[in-house]
Amino acid sequence: MLKRVHFPASVLPYLLVAPQILVTLVFFIWPASQAVYQSFLIEDAFGLSTEFVWLENFTLLMDDAIYLASFGRTILFSVAVAFLSMSMALILAGFADRVVRGATAYRTMLIWPYAVAPVLAGALWVFMFNPTLGIFPFLLEMVGVDWNHYLNGNQAMALVIFAAAWKQIAYNFLFYLAAMQSIPRSLIEAAAIDGAGPVRRFRDLIFPLISPTTFFLLVINAVYAFFDTFGIIHAITQGGPANATTILVYKVFNDGFVGLDLGGSAAQSVILMFLVISMTVVQFRYVERKVEY
Amino acid sequence: MSWRTIFFSTAVLTVSAGMSLAQTEINWWHAMGGTNGERVDKIAADFNASQPDYKIVPSFKGNYTETMTAAVAAFRAKEHPHLVQVFEVGTATMMAAKGAIYPVEQLMSDAGEAFDKSDYLPAVISYYQTPEGELLSMPFNSSTPVLWYNADALSAAGVEPPQTWDEVKVAAKALVDNGMECGLSFGWQSWVMIENYSAWHNLEMGTKENGFAGFDTEFTFNNDTVAARLDDVAAMSEGNLFKYGGRRGDSLPLFTSGECGMWMNSSAYYGSIKSQADFAFGQTMLPLDTAVADAPQNSIIGGATLWALAGHDDDAYKGLAKFLTYMSSAEVQAWWHQETGYVPITTAAYHLSQEQGFYDSNPGTDTAIKQLSLNAPTPNSRGLRFGNFVQVRDVINEELEALWAGNKTATQALNTAAERGNALLRKFERTAN
Structure with a gap:
């Protein structure tokens, strides 16, 4: 016979999670449901005439070749941003972890960019890469590259990827460094005594041990690239030239806040929401298996 | 902080609160940043100093699209300003929002303010009229x-x-x-x-x-x-x-x-x-x-006009009408035109700038206004309403x-x-x- 242990019911656990539930309800569930409701409407900017259209906003999007084309672009952008910012952060953290003197100064400087607002980060890159006035086009011209991201879509895409990745390096760096510092020194010293050099130690010891952090950052960076980058794109390219940098979230922002087409914009944000939810599910279902805790 | 500081600051606060109670505040959201923003502030401050009853409060709300989006969001939340600056391509959107706007021509006549459309440059106001000829918004900064x-x-x-x-x-x-x-x-x-x-x-x-x-x-x-x-x-x-x-x-x-x-x-x-x-x-x-x-x-012009939004007190609209009259006076417009390069919106302001010798000392600055008034606008050249x-x-x-x-x-x-x-x-x- 199995014995089942019964604990007396208590309200305390419910009270303890209540604030979190409340925050989620107010700041996530409620706005998200508003977006779903709005996506069924076609209305004018002021909300004076409203028509309930069921799924028409969605069918309009599915007929829109430009909208469909931005899916592929978004995936390219997100993969590039996540890969670039995570690998750069990993390299920097690997070095910063070995620094003994002035470690705090290095760390502070590397974390600094995280405090920069996305639009400001964008403005910074706009200045550095302005085809007429910027320093980088000037340097690139010396090696024979004609930089004009106002016209060249690939250059524009590269620029927004760099800017978005640069912005996120500091955040990733912080987590990687913390993860590396939580690895017991004795393990690394033992490997060193066995004759493993820094590269070997990193590859066979440190990198597998910080895989939970890598997985966590993968989820975070994907969400960042999908949702948080419209400020940078707005500041640098406005989605141009010829839609070359219009990713899904930028189109949501542009149609809603610039074009005042709230129904169409809400429909896009609902699609984006489901996309990211399913992507996260996939990540947890399949990628997490490779993670050793 | 000493007691004296607290006492004085309270006194100052009370006095200024008392002053603003006596005046009717009129909110004006605009999209003029930088130096042009300072000029907008000056126009408002000069108007406020010219009479005791009304106080124009200008607020910078970002670029044209941001300002318009802010006003639309505020309208939906019933927190909208009395006056908002909207760029020319937003005209059709504003015009279609019949319950949200207060056509300026009607506003001026309701407030009993003298207003004659023929004072304004045809190429400027033709962009903002209904097919019947009613002027919906007040031209402010126009260029070409x-x-x-x-x-x-x-x-x-x-x-x-x-x-x-x-x-x-x-x-x-x-x-x-x-x-x-x-x-x-x-x-x-x-x-x-x-x-x-x-x-x-x-x-x-x-x-x-x-x-x-x-x-x-x-x-x-x-x-x-x-x-x-x-x-x-x-x-x-x-x-x-x-x-x-x-x-x-x-x-x-x-x-x-x-x-x-x-x-x-x-x-x-x-x-x-x-x-x-x-x-x-x-x-x-x-x-x-x-x-x-x-x-x-x-x-044809570009730039922006000032739209009055519906849903405020009659008293505030009275003050708003006075402000619009002040703002389109020849002196204010000529000053604005000469400082910014925007075209003067009234014929009087153009003539005043001529008399002041502005075009003689700055050759070419009347190119825009000459272009706009070259011929009487045709249906193809009076503007766009999409x-x-x-x-x-x-x-x-x-x-x-x-x-x-x-x-x-x-x-x-x-x-x-x-x-x-x-x-x-x-x-x-x-x-x-």
């Missing part, structure tokens, strides 16, 4: 595109400021041959190269009198004439006779740094060019396409960029732009009725 040129570079290359497109090409060639990086560039390409190009040559841009006669309009700017002009400009990229420098005013550095010798954009860049260019510059009328027309028609036009301009930007990059011909680009634009018009038509 002109051809800016680097006078030093042109004379070094031995050419005169061009007046036709053929001369533009000759001048661009001469500039590049004389060592310049590029000949011509322009900004706000939809406004300059399609909207104004069409008006200047008296071509229709959309059916139903460019949208004035009804929301069931369709774009016709994808015609052979416009396509031929744009193809010609695209061909000028060869040898850098033309260089694309980005949307809006992003190409300004190309001109002010001395890279391109000619630049087509708003007359309101006068202040920026004056402070940035270290060469002699001038402005002249937009070039004429001699294959299309024998003489230019008139150009819904969702902010988005349509983005569509045009995207398609033209594909043309400049050599990925499409002008006809392909314009046809796609018109097709995508028409879809946006249909969407607008549904919500507007």
Whole structure:
């Protein structure tokens, strides 16, 4: 016979999670449901005439070749941003972890960019890469590259990827460094005594041990690239030239806040929401298996 | 903090609170940043000092789209200002929101304020009238595109400021041959190269009198004439006779740094060019396409007007009417025009600027107003009234960029732009009725 242990019911656990539930309800569930409701409407900017259209906003999007084309672009952008910012952060953290003197100064400087607002980060890159006035086009011209991201879509895409990745390096760096510092020194010293050099130690010891952090950052960076980058794109390219940098979230922002087409914009944000939810599910279902805790 | 400081600051707060209670506050949201923002503040402060009953409170809300979005969001939350500055392409959206706006002409007559439409420049107010002629919003800052040129570079290359497109090409060639990086560039390409190009040559841009006669309009700017002009400009990229420098005013550095010798954009860049260019510059009328027309028609404006929003107290509207009268007085308008490069909105302000000798000491600064008042506006040149036009301009930007990059011909680009634009018009038509 199995014995089942019964604990007396208590309200305390419910009270303890209540604030979190409340925050989620107010700041996530409620706005998200508003977006779903709005996506069924076609209305004018002021909300004076409203028509309930069921799924028409969605069918309009599915007929829109430009909208469909931005899916592929978004995936390219997100993969590039996540890969670039995570690998750069990993390299920097690997070095910063070995620094003994002035470690705090290095760390502070590397974390600094995280405090920069996305639009400001964008403005910074706009200045550095302005085809007429910027320093980088000037340097690139010396090696024979004609930089004009106002016209060249690939250059524009590269620029927004760099800017978005640069912005996120500091955040990733912080987590990687913390993860590396939580690895017991004795393990690394033992490997060193066995004759493993820094590269070997990193590859066979440190990198597998910080895989939970890598997985966590993968989820975070994907969400960042999908949702948080419209400020940078707005500041640098406005989605141009010829839609070359219009990713899904930028189109949501542009149609809603610039074009005042709230129904169409809400429909896009609902699609984006489901996309990211399913992507996260996939990540947890399949990628997490490779993670050793 | 000592007791004395607290006492004094409380006293000051009480007094100032008492003062603002006696006055009616009128909120004005605008999109004028930087130096122009300071000028807006000055206009408001001068008005506030001129009378005791009303207080205009200007607030900067970001660029044109941000200001409009802010006002729309505020209206939905019933927190909207009395007066908001909206750019010309937002006109159709505002006009369709019948319950949200208070037409200025009606506002002036309800408030018993003297108001005569004939004081205003026809090319300016025609953009903002209903088909029946009622003025919906008060013109504030209006400009029109002109051809800016680097006078030093042109004379070094031995050419005169061009007046036709053929001369533009000759001048661009001469500039590049004389060592310049590029000949011509322009900004706000939809406004300059399609909207104004069409008006200047008296071509229709959309059916139903460019949208004035009804929301069931369709774009016709994808015609052979416009396509031929744009193809010609695209061909000028060869040898850098033309260089694309980005949307809006992003190409300004190309001109002010001395890279391109000619630049087509708003007359309101006068202040920026004056402070940035270290060469002699001038402005002249937009070039004429001699294959299309024998003489230019008139150009159309850009810029913004002030819209009164509905739902406030009558008393506040009375004050608002007084402020609008003050703001369009000849002195204020002439000052605003001379400081900013925007055109004066009334004939009186134009004449006052003439009397003050402004055009004699600053040759070329009357180019914009001459262009606008060249002829009586026709249905093709009085302005545009298309819904969702902010988005349509983005569509045009995207398609033209594909043309400049050599990925499409002008006809392909314009046809796609018109097709995508028409879809946006249909969407607008549904919500507007």
